[in-house]
Amino acid sequence: MPPTLTPGDTTKMPTTYYLLLSFALFVVGTAGVLLRRNALIVLMGIELQLNAGNLAFVAFSRAIGNDSGQVFTFFIIALAAAEAAVGLAILVGLYRQQQTVNLDEARLMRG
């Protein structure tokens, strides 16, 4: 369905735009996670993925008129903070032991 704008209503932008932005953010984040070798950048990629999810949640919430999506967003923000804390702690530990944060070199768990 093509996006439609109500004339004169400058407060409303079609949901599709938000979703496209969210999709673009998610792809960038995923590419960062999969392709970058620096663990710090990978963590940043994960943050991008999470925020892409947040954006989609809020957009749908607004479009459908249901507030649950916004509640989820707050949960995800809290979760992202926790994830960043744990992830960075692991990174520090990894660096202390291996003197590197390059993921290609951190392969201790190889079978």
Add this chain to the structure above:
Amino acid sequence: MEHNLRLIPLLPFLGAVTLFFFGRAIPRAWASRIAILAIGGAALVAMDAFFSALPEAAHAGGLHDKVMLWIASGDLKIDLAFRMDQLSGVMCFIITFIGTLIHIYSVGYMSHEEDYARFFSYLNLFCAAMLVLVLGDSLPVMFVGWEGVGLCSYLLIGFWYKDNANASAGKKAFITNRVGDFGFLLGTFLLFSATGTVNLAEIVSAASGSDPALLQPFMGNQTLAFWACVFLFIGATGKSAQLPLYIWLPDAMAGPTPVSALIHAATMVTAGVYMIARLSPLYSLAPAAMALVAIVGALTAVFAAIIGFAQNDFKKVLAYSTVSQLGFMFAAVGVGAFGTGVFHLGTHAFFKAGLFLCAGSVMHAMSNIGDIRKMGGLKHHLPWTHGVFLVCWLAICGVPVFSGFFSKDAIVASAFGTHIFDAIGMAWVGPFVGVMLLVAALGTAFYMSRLYYLVFSGECRADHDVQHHIHESPVEMVGPLVVLAGGAAIVGFFGLPGALFGKPELNLLAHWLEPVVGPEMHIPHGLEIGLMAGSTALALAGIFAARTLFRGGWQPPVENFVNAVPGFVNLVRDKFRVDELYAFLIYRPVSWLARGLFAVVDRFIIDTLLVHGPAKVVDTAGRVARVFQSGEVQRYVAAFAIGIAAIVYLASRPATHSELKVTQVARHVTIEAGIGEAASAALKYEVDFDSDGQIDRKTDKAEWTYEGSGTYTITVNVLDPRWNTTRTLKKEVRVD
């Protein structure tokens, strides 16, 4: 009457347990003292029961002692109980008395042994088991003793287990006995199935009353009693070393000599004779089985005596002599002279124990050499031993007034005088057995005299070193020897053939045993006197022949004979190669079978398939799986992402196929669309039945009735709102 009979086996059992577990902590002198106290205590209790309590209870089934209810299963109730009647009283007396003497002898004989306590522990355990065997009130309790003595026999034959030959001899004895034990069990089961009891007194009373359950036909035209007797006799051939299961006994000489004297001459090997005498009313119901017992006994007596001619080992000669004398006992019980069989059992216990202990004394003096070719002239070096051997030798040869004369003669007379086989048309069995026994008696006199002259007469043929060390044995060895010699000389007077003088009560033993084994057999006086003269003549002939041929060593006629028929002599020396025959018939096939089973079942099926197989599968699976476990976290994430994408796609993909099913009845049609459609609940349908462009129905299952005839096209649009796709299905129907 109740009596504390349990003490009799319990005391030696406690001694055995004490010495077994604490033997190393107990000083040597005390180890033997504990053992002697244990068996001596048992002897005192047994004598007390025998002399003071038993005569009062003699005609009321004897003394009884129930310890507890042992097994209760359905109709089967077995008490752990002991009973002493006239027969088991005599056996108890022999076992504890000779057992005590041999314990005392062992103190001297085993004085150089390191494992002193273990030896006495086994010896005590043996006495306990043997006493359980003779005192047991039922067949299962008897069987416990039966197996117990077999175990002790195994332990003591292999006492010096570090020498492989001794350990093998122990195994041979045990396995051969197991063959017989199987027969014993079958006999027990058969008796239980017929009479519903395993209690000896109840079985005996059922047999005395000719219980029809025992006389019912069973197999091969014979009664159940016959088969029960045969199976039990198979057990007896194993335990008492009769044809064809005698082969273990000569090898059993690998054990210490006191063991040979106690277990393999005086007591354990007579268990079979005891068992048959105990069940004498049962055997009396089956004369055919008794014929079998008598013939096997007689043939064993002759066969073993012949092998005895050519043996050069002191103890081997005595071993074959034991097999032969056991044959005499079986011949006695086989022809129905149960009391006589027990009488010979008693006299044999004394003179054979004496002979074996003399062998031990000689070997002790000769630095453990047992080869009679290296002996000779020991009369002067070992005067006490020589004297004892002389008495026991005359006893076993059957020279008048010595014990063996009375018992052996009574057996031969019973064989000629029996009438129990007349009823079944086998009257020849008695005379046949009698002749065989006379031949065996002649053989016995010959080989025992050969042994005597080779060992004690002439010049010593040993090395100088050995000769130098020859010494008479210490008093704890000579003492028991002298007691046994006294016994061998006089125990015959307990079984005087009083009937000859019109005074049957002179035969004390027969009179005493009468309530258990029945009255003494009546033998014509002329026959008995003739046989006495005849067998004395045969004994003297045997002794004289051996004296001529072996006095002072091998005389020229012996050499000539050996050179004339070397094949025969070697055959006898090799014990008729029966061991080799058994090896060929049994050992080798079993061994091949075992090796085959080992290769196929153990190595291949169990090891390769069942043990290594699963390990290999898991290992291979692990090797494959570890390829994916690279340790690179980004690969995992990539796999995760691909997986998520795949799941999302599969869960929401558009319907991939759909078909339209039309059922027509005249003008009425029913359609069904969306068969096998994934997530069909999410799909929407538009159905047009009459091709007019109007949507007639909006469900996947719909009905329609055409008003006019013609050909119509049914069109169904399947819409997937999730992906905004539409597919169209069409089908034509003809309506008449």
